[in-house]
Amino acid sequence: VFPAPGPHFPCPHPSSSWSPSRLFLIPIPPFPAVKPRLDMELCPPQQNWTEGQDGILNCSAKGTPEPQVSCSKDGNFLTPGISHPINRAHAGTYLCRATNDLGTAERNVTVWVQCESGGLGLRGVFGFFGLLGPL
Numbered sequence: 123v124f125p126a127p128g129p130h131f132p133c134p135h136p137s138s139s140w141s142p143s144r145l146f147l148i149p150i151p152p153f154p155a156v157k158p159r160l161d162m163e164l165c166p167p168q169q170n171w172t173e174g175q176d177g178i179l180n181c182s183a184k185g186t187p188e189p190q191v192s193c194s195k196d197g198n199f200l201t202p203g204i205s206h207p208i209n210r211a212h213a214g215t216y217l218c219r220a221t222n223d224l225g226t227a228e229r230n231v232t233v234w235v236q237c238e239s240g241g242l243g244l245r246g247v248f249g250f251f252g253l254l255g256p257l
């Protein structure tokens with residue numbers, strides 16, 4: 123048996139009693155590479171937060187090697203999976219990107235922020251769409 127590149131696993135020959143001189147190496151192939159995927163379960167397209175509380179942008183990806191995920195809105199990045207104090211400026215649509223060596227997957231994630239003043243009534247909805255300016 124000749125050495126092969128990559129990870130190896132020592133294995134005793136089945137027809138002999140075990141000894142270090144009777145081991146041979148079996149090459150273990152690496153996990154197959156898989157391009158990034160953002161699915162509904164790991165990166166829901168609609169998320170609801172409450173103003174004045176902490177919120178987490180839930181967005182993670184599948185893939186091999188493990189994809190790096192970033193999300194931004196209007197050029198401002200918000201790190202997925204990290205708790206942030208929420209205000210109405212966080213409302214809107216974020217572009218989330220998952221990237222690894224094989225490519226990039228993208229998904230729009232809309233964040234709705236329930237305002238302290240009583241839900242997503244007119245004040246909350248108009249605040250979201252920016253029709254009333256700063257509230």
